Amino acid sequence: xxxxxxxxxxxxxxxxxxxxxxxxxxxxxxLSAGPTPRIQTEHWEFTVTSETGEKYKWDWAAxxxxxxxxxxxxxHCVTRWSKLQTTWKGVSLDTLLADVETGAxxxxxxxxxxxxxxxxxxxxxxxxxWIVYEYDGEPLxxxxxxxxxxxxxxxxxxxSAKWVRGLVLSDIEDLGFWETAGYHEYGDPWKEQRYAGD
Amino acid sequence: MERTAIRRRLTWQVATVAxxxxxTETARTLVLEVPDWPGHVxxxxxxxxxxxPDGYRASRSYSIASAWSGSTIxxxxxxxxxxxxxxxLVDVLKVGDPLEIRGPVxxxxxxxxxxxxxxxxxxxxxxxxxxxxxxRAHAGAGSTTPFRLLYSVRRPESVIYVSDLKELAASxxxxxxxxxxxxxxxxxxxxxxxxADVIAQYAFTPEDGATTYVCGPTPxxxxxxxxxxxxxxxxxxxxTERFGPTGGPR
Numbered sequence: 001x002x003x004x005x006x007x008x009x010x011x012x013x014x015x016x017x018x019x020x021x022x023x024x025x026x027x028x029x030x031l032s033a034g035p036t037p038r039i040q041t042e043h044w045e046f047t048v049t050s051e052t053g054e055k056y057k058w059d060w061a062a063x064x065x066x067x068x069x070x071x072x073x074x075x076h077c078v079t080r081w082s083k084l085q086t087t088w089k090g091v092s093l094d095t096l097l098a099d100v101e102t103g104a105x106x107x108x109x110x111x112x113x114x115x116x117x118x119x120x121x122x123x124x125x126x127x128x129x130w131i132v133y134e135y136d137g138e139p140l141x142x143x144x145x146x147x148x149x150x151x152x153x154x155x156x157x158x159x160s161a162k163w164v165r166g167l168v169l170s171d172i173e174d175l176g177f178w179e180t181a182g183y184h185e186y187g188d189p190w191k192e193q194r195y196a197g198d
Numbered sequence: 199m200e201r202t203a204i205r206r207r208l209t210w211q212v213a214t215v216a217x218x219x220x221x222t223e224t225a226r227t228l229v230l231e232v233p234d235w236p237g238h239v240x241x242x243x244x245x246x247x248x249x250x251p252d253g254y255r256a257s258r259s260y261s262i263a264s265a266w267s268g269s270t271i272x273x274x275x276x277x278x279x280x281x282x283x284x285x286x287l288v289d290v291l292k293v294g295d296p297l298e299i300r301g302p303v304x305x306x307x308x309x310x311x312x313x314x315x316x317x318x319x320x321x322x323x324x325x326x327x328x329x330x331x332x333x334r335a336h337a338g339a340g341s342t343t344p345f346r347l348l349y350s351v352r353r354p355e356s357v358i359y360v361s362d363l364k365e366l367a368a369s370x371x372x373x374x375x376x377x378x379x380x381x382x383x384x385x386x387x388x389x390x391x392x393x394a395d396v397i398a399q400y401a402f403t404p405e406d407g408a409t410t411y412v413c414g415p416t417p418x419x420x421x422x423x424x425x426x427x428x429x430x431x432x433x434x435x436x437x438t439e440r441f442g443p444t445g446g447p448r
Contacts, residue, residue, distance in 0.1 A: 003212055003298060005248040007290045010256050011282040021257055023282065030416045030440055033306050035423035035433045079259055114434060143420060181305030195303060197207030 017074070019189035022082040029081055030143045033177065037113040037163050041147050046131060047166035048097065051104040058096070063148070066091045069130065073153035075160070076189040088151060090132030093124045104169035108176060109150050109161040117161050117176035118185065119152065121169060128154060131164060156187040156194070210247065211235075213297045216270065221358045224277045225324060226288045227263060229270060230297060237266045240335035241308035241328045241411070241439075244301025246273070248283055258283045261327040261413075261439075262302065265334035274358060276324035307411060307439045311339035315407045320392070320422050322350040322414025328439065329413060330359055333366055346373040346408075348400055350392050350418065353381040375400045397425050404430040413439040 018024060041060040048056040058066075070089045076082045107121045123129065129152040133140055140146030145162025152159045158178050179185050184193040192198060217229035238244075240262075247257040264272035277288040291297065309317060309332040317336075319329040326349050336345050347366075351357050357376065367374035377396060382389045402408035410431065412422050419440045426436050 003249060003296050004251050005286070005291075005297070006295055008248045008250050008286050010248070010250045010254045012254060021255075023256065027442075029442065030420075032438060032440065034438055035427045035436050036420060037433070080257060143416070177306070182303050195208050 017084065018082050019076055020192050021194075022076055022080055022189065025081040025083055027081075028083065028144065029077065029079070031077065031079060031158075032143075032162065033115065034113060036142045037111075038142050039112050039147055039163060044147055045165065046096075046148070048100050049166065049168045050100060050102045051169050051171055054101070056100055060147070063091060063131065063133070066095055070134075071130075073151075075153050075157050078156040078158055078183065078187065078189075078194050082189075087136050088130065088132040089134035089137075090130040090148070090151065092127060093129045093131070094127065096131065097125065100169075102169050104171055106170045106173045108168045108170065108174055109159075109164055110166045110168065111161045112163040112165050115161060115163070115177050117159050118174055118179055119155070119159055120173075120186070123152060123155065124167075128152065154188075156184075156189050158183065159187055208300050208303070210298050210300045213271075213299050215291055215293050215295045215297060218291075218293060221274060222356055224288065225274055225358050227272055227274045228287065228291065228297075229272050230299070232269055232271055232299065235266075235269050235271060236302070238262055238271070238302035239305070239308040239310055240265050240331040242302035242304045242331075243328070244271075244273075244299050244303060246283065246287070247298040247300070248286060249298070256282050259303070260287075261331070263327045263330050265331055265338045267338065274324065274327045274330070276358075307413070307437050309335060309409075309411070311335060311341045311343075313343075313409070315409055316344040316402055317346070318402045318408045318410040319345065319347040320350075320401070320410065320412045320414075321347070322392075322418035322422075323352075323356070324358065325412075325414030325418065325439070325441070326358055327413075329411060330362065332411065333372065336372070337366065337369065342371055344373075344402075345371055346375070346400065346402060348375050348377060348392065348396070350377045350379060350414070352379050354378070354383045373400075392422055392425070394425055394429065397422075397429055401426070401429075404432065408435065410436045411439075412436065415442045416440045 044060045046058045072087045074084045132151045133148045150161040150164045213230040213232045216231040219227040243259050243261045249255050260273045263274040275287040278284045321329045366372045
C-alpha cells in the first residue's frame with residue numbers, strides 16, 4: 001500500500017550500495033539479548049560437531065596457529081543500520097571445516113551465554129564466513145563478541161554470532177534464538193528477509 | 199531459551215494518530231488507532247515506515263509503550279539528535295495523520311502475566327518505554343507478581359510517564375525508584391548513576407529468583423548488566439535491550 005507521510009521529506013542517509021531499508025552509520029551499535037559474557041582466551045574453545053556426533057576442537061592457541069585472513073566487508077543489521085568497509089582478521093570457516101567429514105546441510109552456531117543462530121552450511125563455506133578475533137586492527141571488544149565471533153557478512157548481522165563457541169551440523173534445519181522469536185530463518189539483507197515470512 | 203513463535207507473515211498496516219501527549223521536551227507519546235492490530239506481548243516493538251512524496255522511504259523500530267487493549271497502541275518516541283525519523287514523529291506528525299506500521303516483533307524482551315517469579319525492571323532514559331508496557335500489562339492483568347522499577351534519569355524534567363509512575367507507585371505490587379544522574383528534586387539527596395550500592399539496596403537479590411529486564415543506551419545497559427552479574431545474578435535471567443552506539447571511540 002502506498003501512503004505519503006504528510007510533511008516528511010527524509011534525510012536520504014543511504015546510498016545505492018546499501019540493501020533496501022537500511023541507513024548508513026559510522027558508529028558501531030551493540031545489540032545483544034543479555035549481559036556481555038567475558039570469556040578469557042585461555043578458557044575459550046571452539047567445537048564443530050558433525051551430524052554423526054564427531055567432535056572437532058580448537059583452543060585459542062590452535063586457532064591462532066591457523067592461517068588468518070584480513071579482509072574488509074560491509075555489515076548490515078536487521079535493525080536497519082549498515083556499516084561499510086569494516087576491517088576484520090580471523091580464520092576462514094573453509095580452513096576450520098577442511099578436515100570435518102560431513103554431508104550436513106545446516107549448521108547451528110552456539111555462543112557462550114546461550115545464544116544460537118541457524119545457517120545453511122553452504123553459507124559458511126567458499127570464503128563467505130570467518131571466526132574473527134580482530135576488528136579494525138584491535139582485539140575484538142567483548143561487547144562486539146570478543147574474544148571471537150562468527151562473521152557472515154552477506155547475511156543480517158544477527159547470524160554473525162558473538163562469543164561463538166561452536167557449530168553443530170545437522171541434516172535438518174532447526175531455528176535459533178532470534179529465528180524462534182519472529183525473525184527470518186535465512187536473513188538475506190538484499191531481499192529484506194527481516195521477519196518470518198518475508 | 200524457549201521456543202515460542204507463531205511464524206506468520208507480518209504486513210504493513212495503516213494506523214491513524216488518535217492522540218498525542220508531550221512527555222518531556224524531547225519525547226512524545228503517539229496514540230495510534232490500528233483497526234486490525236493482532237495484539238502484542240508487553241515489551242515487543244514494531245517498525246514505523248515514512249514515505250516522502252517522491253517515494254523515498256525510511257523505517258525504524260520503536261518499542262510499544264502500552265499493554266494490549268484492543269485496537270489502540272501507544273508509542274513513545276525520544277527525539278534522536280540528527281535523527282531522520284524521530285524528529286518527524288516527535289514534532290511533525292499530528293492527530294488524524296496516517297502512519298504505516300508493521301509488527302509486533304520480538305519474543306525475548308517480553309513479559310507475560312503467566313510467567314513465574316518477580317520482575318525487576320531497570321530503565322535508562324527512554325529505555326523505560328517497553329518497561330512501561332510491562333507495568334501496564336501487570337496492572338491490566340491484576341497480577342500480584344512483585345514488580346520493581348529502577349529508572350535512571352538525568353533530572354526531574356526528563357522523567358517520562360510522570361503521572362503514570364506516581365499512580366503505579368501507589369500500588370502495593372509495584373515499587374518505583376527513580377535515580378537522578380544530574381539534578382535531583384528537593385528532598386532527594388542522592389545524585390549519581392546506578393551503582394553496586396543502588397543495585398544492592400533496591401533491586402531483587404539473586405535469591406529472589408527474579409527476571410530482570412534492562413533497557414537503555416548501550417553504555418547504561420552494559421554497566422547495569424555487569425553490575426547484576428557481579429552481584430551474583432544468573433546471566434540467563436537478565437534480559438537486555440540496547441539502543442545507540444557503544445559510546446566508545448569506534
